[in-house]
Amino acid sequence: MTILDVQDLRVSFGGIVAVADLSFTVDEGQICGLIGPNGAGKTTTFNLISRLYQPDSGSVDFDGTDLLRVPPHKIAHQGVFRTFQNLALWPGMTVLDNVMVGAHTRSKQSVLSAPFRFGTRREENRLREEAYAILADLDLAEHAFKPAAGLPYGTLKRIELARGLAAHPRLLMLDEPATGLTNAEVTELAELIRDVRDRYDLTMVLVEHHMAMVMAISDKVVVLDFGQKIAEGTPQEVQANPEVIRAYLGGDA
């Protein structure tokens, strides 16, 4: 069943078309890889779906909801969460608190209840336990009480993933999760992503440059070049597509 339906998405910045009439769909439970050369518009597509950019035209339908009608901060409430290429964590907070912020949409305490602790302690304990469990799940428990600042890049990437999981999203979008990781770490990450998808019941879209990983874990791959979709299909289909080979190698291959 289709859960994410992107139709004719288009945006341009100062006359340069970054994403041109892009359409693709993702089925529930799929891992969809979004690949393409540098500047192909992959991250821009992420920014459009997560509403950080405003598209010129097109539609983004998530399980029957038109995401373009949802304000940016309400996207998470719809069950859509994302990570960032350059990380968007809070260096001053502890790792545990970072993950707990991810659960913002899943808690109810407000400025009226929190100062007086009207029934907030139980929820707070529950959030803390869940956040810690997710960290333990991703082998991050030892870092839980450290401030995020100063931890290695690969660890921070996993913390961002943990934050996403704390929101219990239905669609998790990962922006270059393998960047800056060693080969061994990439293998581990690939396993982790599949594993997480199964256990947390997720649909995933990932932008990634690490071809081997994308091909290994994706159920479906969408290839972009100069903002346009040039191919779509299973990893095998895409790898055999002459257009794709040309885009990556240049010239007439």
Add this chain to the structure above:
Amino acid sequence: MSLPKRIAQGGRNHRLYLLGSWGLLALLAFLVPFLFAETFAPELFGNKYTVSLANVNKSLAWAVAILGLTVLTGFSGQISLGHTFFVGTGAYTSAILVEFFDWPYLATLVVVIPMCLVIGLIIGIPAVRITGLYLALITFGLAAVFPSIPKIEQLADRDGWNTGGSNGLRVSKDLETPSWLPTNGIAEFLQGIPLIGGMFGSDGLPRRGADDVYVYFLLLLVAAIAFLLVRNLMKSRPGRAIIAIRDNPTGAQVSGINPAAVKTIAFGISGILGGVAGVMFTMMAQFVGPDEFTTNLAIFFVVGMIVGGVGTLGGSIIGGLAIVFVPAWAGQTETLPIADIEFGAEFGPLILGVLLILLMFAMPGGITSGFRQVRARLVQIIPRAPST
């Protein structure tokens, strides 16, 4: 025993540690008014430094004002140089209600809190768009406007209630110690303790200032409640949201936090605390005037916040004490061993300015961060994993 001493969170030692440190603090807070009721004047380099209880009370009020600034600037990252607007509004409203409508002092909070909340929200809405130094300049403008408001003819020279114009408004209702509170008895008891009794003076509380002790306890209660509520808030979901918006708005937004709403609410909360501080000021001073709420005071609030430590609750108390006592003591400094100059009250702001710059060189995180560094060498709390 090797330092730092490691204590497991939630264990018996941790409970003892918490009980001990908070108990000491509470005992100190309890003893303070009796120490200072009869002017307590330590000497240094031949200068006498007085610690009047009235000044302690004023520090409590300013600590709550700085707490408001801490929420706004420290946690929410929005710079305000105009907190006197809230403090002044609270103080004037309280004074008018007490003087002309015979309300009890504390009851005026019922009006002041919603009023300052609304003003805070109104200022908070444009502040979502106008940020950084532009916001600082606008709020500074508000601070500059405030002293003119009570001088407006329609408010100063009207029949019935009025602001008293340039002369200010004296509140005639005294806060008298209720008969059930045996402050005098406690003072006599403390004075009777061998060896240290002399520190508390003799012959009970002096008649003048006896009620200051009562006001102290009232203000301490208000301040304690304010601090507790803010602490609870900051350790919860809305508190995390406020900090998340400050440190990484994008990350906060994709996590489902509404930046505009959170920033506006932070302004509202900060406004409330400013208003409460104003009521506290009226209680201790029994006087409000346009010259009490100047731009200088607004700057002093920021100074106090930074001296105490930006983004720390305890720093607000240190800041409140600093902005009252440093200028007061600077004014009482007549000689210093460094130079043969006659000092006087006019040197107050100079000494405060010099201290401020020195502090930035020596301890840029404020006094609280310095304190935490020292504490970390002595005691280390090992956090406990939540049980699952």
Add this chain to the structure above:
Amino acid sequence: MDLFLARLFDGLGSGATYAALAMALVLIFKATTLINFAQGELALLGAYLVLVLGVEQGLPIVVAVFLAMVITAVFAAGLERVFIRPFDPSDHLPLVIVTLGLFLGINSVAGVIWGHGARDLPSMFPDGNLYSRGVANLSWVTVGNVATVLATAGALYLLLNKTKIGLAFRAVSSNLESSELVGINIGRTLQFGWALAAAVGTLGAALAILTLFLEPTVMLRVLIFAFAAAALGGLDSLGGAVVGGFVVGLVRSMGVGYLDFVPSELGVGAAVVVIIAVLLIRPTGLFGSEQVQRV
């Protein structure tokens, strides 16, 4: 009509002094992207120097103003070296606090040295009016103020756009890191900015004192309007500072004059309301450059 002219002249005259101080603020902002809260007090110090040189030492007033500008510029360069340069230029909070500390310190020193009594400064411009019509008088002071400010703005424009140090200054203000890479001496350039700002501020104070009395708190009152002018024009635009200064001056004189419900005490209030309105539409002022944020 006469009344309108009177208010126009009044607004232009005070607007010129706001513009001068706003230019000083903008110079510092361009150099360091921070607000120098001590700017007004440096200017105050300059005004007292004019008093010492021009009145007590009997120098011609124009010479006194020029010397005061030079002395405050040197003093500001020294302040920059001692108090500002040791800090990381990209971490703003400590720097703002240091300028607040300087503000408190300089103000207090001025009060100690020169007392709190109001003093008068001799005028740089002839007495009397250039033009009179009913209650409206266009005095030589107003004309002089406006002309001096415009000339200063022109001189600054030439200095920043036609000289080597001006080029360095503009480079540092647009990109600190790249400037360092191409070999610009950052510290020297920022010091130049401080000195220049102090000189312009002193000139502004000397103009402001022509219509006000010199006392330790006088600059604080003017500074609020200068802040308003700088924010209105855009904190990094010199031209904006000039325009902002005149707009704020006119808003104050017209607003208080024509709107009956605005009591004269609320002149500052009228200015603040206008700035909020402008900033809501353009958050970085009329002529300020927009801050671009990348995701």
